[in-house]
Amino acid sequence: MEMRDMRSEAIDPVGVEWTRVDEKYITVRFITGIIGWLITFAAIGVPLALGWVNVWWSPPLWVQIPAISALVLWAVVDLALIPRQVRAIGYHEREDDLLIRKGLLWQQVVAVPYGRLQYVDIEAGPLMRRFGLCQVQLKTASASTDATIPGAVRSEGARLRDELSARGQARLAGL
Amino acid sequence: MREADDDAHVQHPAPEPGQQPAAEGAAPAQPAEPTGPTGSEPPTEKWFDESWTKVHPLSPFVRGWLTIVGIPAIIFGYNWELWADIWQAWRSGELTAGLEQNPTPYLIGAGVFMLLVVLVFGGYVLSWWFTRYQVTDEHVMVKSGIFVRQHRQARIDRVQAVDLRQPLLARITRLAELRFEVAEGDGTAATLAFLKKDQAEELRTEIMDRAAGRSPASDAETAAGHSAGPSSPVDAEGADGAAPIGADTSGDHAAENADRGVVAPAASPVRPGVQDRVIAQVPVGRLIGSVLVGAGTIIFLVLLASWGLAIGGIGFAVSFFTGDDASEVWGAFGGVTFLLPLAIAAVFSYYNEFSSGFRFTATMTGAGLRLKYGLLETNTQTVPTGRVQAIQIQQPMLWRPFGWFKVVVTVAGYGLDSRSTLLPVGRREDVMTMAAEMFPDLQIPNPEEMFIEGLTGTGVQRGFTEVPARARIFDPLVRRRRGFFATPAALMIRDGRLSRRLTMVPHERIQSSSLHQGPFARMTRIATLHLHLPSGPFQARIKNQDLQAVKDLFEFEAGQAAVARRMTDRNQWMLPEELREFEKMVEQVQEEHNDDARAPLS
Numbered sequence: 152m153e154m155r156d157m158r159s160e161a162i163d164p165v166g167v168e169w170t171r172v173d174e175k176y177i178t179v180r181f182i183t184g185i186i187g188w189l190i191t192f193a194a195i196g197v198p199l200a201l202g203w204v205n206v207w208w209s210p211p212l213w214v215q216i217p218a219i220s221a222l223v224l225w226a227v228v229d230l231a232l233i234p235r236q237v238r239a240i241g242y243h244e245r246e247d248d249l250l251i252r253k254g255l256l257w258q259q260v261v262a263v264p265y266g267r268l269q270y271v272d273i274e275a276g277p278l279m280r281r282f283g284l285c286q287v288q289l290k291t292a293s294a295s296t297d298a299t300i301p302g303a304v305r306s307e308g309a310r311l312r313d314e315l316s317a318r319g320q321a322r323l324a325g326l
Numbered sequence: 327m328r329e330a331d332d333d334a335h336v337q338h339p340a341p342e343p344g345q346q347p348a349a350e351g352a353a354p355a356q357p358a359e360p361t362g363p364t365g366s367e368p369p370t371e372k373w374f375d376e377s378w379t380k381v382h383p384l385s386p387f388v389r390g391w392l393t394i395v396g397i398p399a400i401i402f403g404y405n406w407e408l409w410a411d412i413w414q415a416w417r418s419g420e421l422t423a424g425l426e427q428n429p430t431p432y433l434i435g436a437g438v439f440m441l442l443v444v445l446v447f448g449g450y451v452l453s454w455w456f457t458r459y460q461v462t463d464e465h466v467m468v469k470s471g472i473f474v475r476q477h478r479q480a481r482i483d484r485v486q487a488v489d490l491r492q493p494l495l496a497r498i499t500r501l502a503e504l505r506f507e508v509a510e511g512d513g514t515a516a517t518l519a520f521l522k523k524d525q526a527e528e529l530r531t532e533i534m535d536r537a538a539g540r541s542p543a544s545d546a547e548t549a550a551g552h553s554a555g556p557s558s559p560v561d562a563e564g565a566d567g568a569a570p571i572g573a574d575t576s577g578d579h580a581a582e583n584a585d586r587g588v589v590a591p592a593a594s595p596v597r598p599g600v601q602d603r604v605i606a607q608v609p610v611g612r613l614i615g616s617v618l619v620g621a622g623t624i625i626f627l628v629l630l631a632s633w634g635l636a637i638g639g640i641g642f643a644v645s646f647f648t649g650d651d652a653s654e655v656w657g658a659f660g661g662v663t664f665l666l667p668l669a670i671a672a673v674f675s676y677y678n679e680f681s682s683g684f685r686f687t688a689t690m691t692g693a694g695l696r697l698k699y700g701l702l703e704t705n706t707q708t709v710p711t712g713r714v715q716a717i718q719i720q721q722p723m724l725w726r727p728f729g730w731f732k733v734v735v736t737v738a739g740y741g742l743d744s745r746s747t748l749l750p751v752g753r754r755e756d757v758m759t760m761a762a763e764m765f766p767d768l769q770i771p772n773p774e775e776m777f778i779e780g781l782t783g784t785g786v787q788r789g790f791t792e793v794p795a796r797a798r799i800f801d802p803l804v805r806r807r808r809g810f811f812a813t814p815a816a817l818m819i820r821d822g823r824l825s826r827r828l829t830m831v832p833h834e835r836i837q838s839s840s841l842h843q844g845p846f847a848r849m850t851r852i853a854t855l856h857l858h859l860p861s862g863p864f865q866a867r868i869k870n871q872d873l874q875a876v877k878d879l880f881e882f883e884a885g886q887a888a889v890a891r892r893m894t895d896r897n898q899w900m901l902p903e904e905l906r907e908f909e910k911m912v913e914q915v916q917e918e919h920n921d922d923a924r925a926p927l928s
């Protein structure tokens with residue numbers, strides 16, 4: 152587990168040492184990001200290519216070039232930001248609640264009191280499993296509670312689930 | 327435990343019995359053969375036994391009357407000319423002659439017709455036979471479905487509210503539908519349709535009692551000295567319910583007055599000694615006025631104006647470029663194509679609003695707030711006070727000159743439903759009474775003052791915050807309205823300049839909270855706090871507040887959530903001694919928190 156200090160942001164509660172998610176999650180995000188962009192480019196590129204060989208209608212060149220460069224730029228920035236985005240995800244177990252933060256530009260800190268936990272969900276798709284990671288999701292009676300820790304090591308995920316469930320049981324308050 | 331909860335949401339893609347009777351009745355040739363479960367199940371394992379109760383025999387007809395009336399109406403309406411011809415032929419004697427000559431086609435036609443009738447009828451009978459319910463100590467269970475069986479159950483101790491609904495036909499036949507809401511999920515957990523009205527009321531009282539954690543036995547003890555508990559409120563309502571559809575208002579008013587002036591010894595089995603009293607009513611005049619100047623009208627006017635502008639603009643543009651007469655374009659786009667749907671939508675929305683507020687009466691009973699309303703279809707719902715998660719008082723723009731307000735609440739299970747309206751339109755006094763009844767004490771010396779401040783006030787004079795002046799650019803209009811005030815018991819959030827809102831959430835009802843800040847907000851040192859509640863008609867968000875203030879609030883709410891709850895997970899607030907005990911605990915915990923250098927909000 153990476154323990155390098157995370158920069159404290161303005162909305163972070165005072166004196167909180169964030170635990171980061173695993174660095175391998177950056178790789179996972181890269182893979183999913185690249186696949187996503189490839190699909191996007193294929194979806195746009197195929198009709199364009201058909202246009203170039205005059206099978207399909209294509210917009211004039213002066214529209215195509217800026218549009219495609221903008222899209223490429225967007226993809227590059229999006230992918231380049233992934234390491235920083237992942238390193239901006241952190242969580243911290245306080246005595247009575249769990250804090251999760253995320254976001255670089257649009258930042259967010261959520262506090263989930265243990266007493267409000269209904270259950271803790273652990274999820275791992277094939278890619279995440281391949282890297283030994285999982286996603287921990289906290290559920291309360293409110294659907295708007297958005298408390299997800301993506302990319303925790305599986306042992307850490309299991310520990311979190313047990314720990315949080317135990318603490319939730321001890322402080323159970325329900326609705 | 328989870329399994330049981332999950333059961334409450336079992337929903338097969340089964341066709342609703344009784345609504346498509348023809349399709350169901352098509353398969354079994356002998357419909358009305360009451361021999362219990364057939365075919366699909368081994369005879370040893372019965373789908374239900376004697377302990378399961380059947381619903382009222384008229385239920386499928388009340389539920390599916392649209393089919394019975396609708397299909398023939400469509401058949402006759404669709405080719406009425408044919409039927410008119412036949413009528414003519416009958417009058418002239420041609421038909422009789424034809425019948426005598428060659429009766430076969432007529433016989434076949436009549437046979438098909440009779441078969442259809444039998445199938446529909448059989449489907450209804452089967453759907454009735456296979457719908458059973460059972461109320462055990464722990465669950466309300468409903469089984470239904472002929473081929474695809476459906477079993478729904480709701481845990482009684484999780485029941486949040488019980489509603490009694492009477493559609494038009496049910497009113498005529500004096501039946502009623504019971505709907506049980508549980509905490510989890512967003513759908514109704516179980517629906518019992520239909521029971522006799524007084525039977526349904528009795529059952530509702532019983533379930534509400536049990537949901538409140540009181541067994542009928544202990545009830546009898548507490549209600550000792552009073553006359554028999556459970557039946558009394560039923561009687562009070564029975565008087566009201568005895569006035570069916572045709573009854574004029576005076577009769578009903580008499581019943582309401584009887585309700586108001588109740589002197590019956592045991593008004594409530596849940597909290598003995600609490601008398602039913604009417605706390606708010608909506609006069610028809612005010613209702614009509616509120617609907618006419620409500621949000622719907624504003625939307626309607628905006629749509630109309632934008633339509634006018636668009637059509638006008640297009641018309642002029644077209645006539646300018648083509649030299650055609652602009653009125654032709656208007657004729658093509660105008661009138662029927664756009665205005666008719668709009669008018670229909672407006673009529674429906676007006677009718678809905680009007681209907682859901684018609685003869686609206688809110689009565690405080692021992693089991694909670696009883697709301698009664700409806701034009702053609704009457705609804706009676708009981709909202710237990712302890713199950714209100716949050717409350718919002720709204721004032722649409724055009725209501726301001728009249729001083730009207732609307733009260734909506736979040737009750738887990740109601741979701742976005744229109745049933746979450748506690749008061750469709752009321753004056754300030756009504757709203758204050760309602761809030762006082764349905765919301766915990768704010769625990770401040772001047773609750774009314776702060777309440778009014780939250781409803782109509784601006785600026786920071788009385789303790790509410792506002793959006794800092796440096797962030798004026800984000801909220802030029804609502805800047806001085808947008809803010810919060812934390813009392814020891816609850817958080818008050820006010821917002822909205824033209825149409826005002828005041829949201830109140832007891833601290834202990836907040837499920838979780840999150841702090842948000844975008845790049846521009848960071849520049850001006852502001853942040854937004856979201857408070858997460860069970861899904862309801864509104865959200866609790868404090869937007870664009872001073873960063874330090876909102877961070878303090880975030881920490882304060884986290885500290886509050888750490889301590890236990892001010893109310894038990896039942897229908898009622900804590901008893902005074904319980905509450906004292908609890909406050910002591912809270913103080914202790916908060917002192918500990920102070921030691922941890924976590925300053926609570928003052």
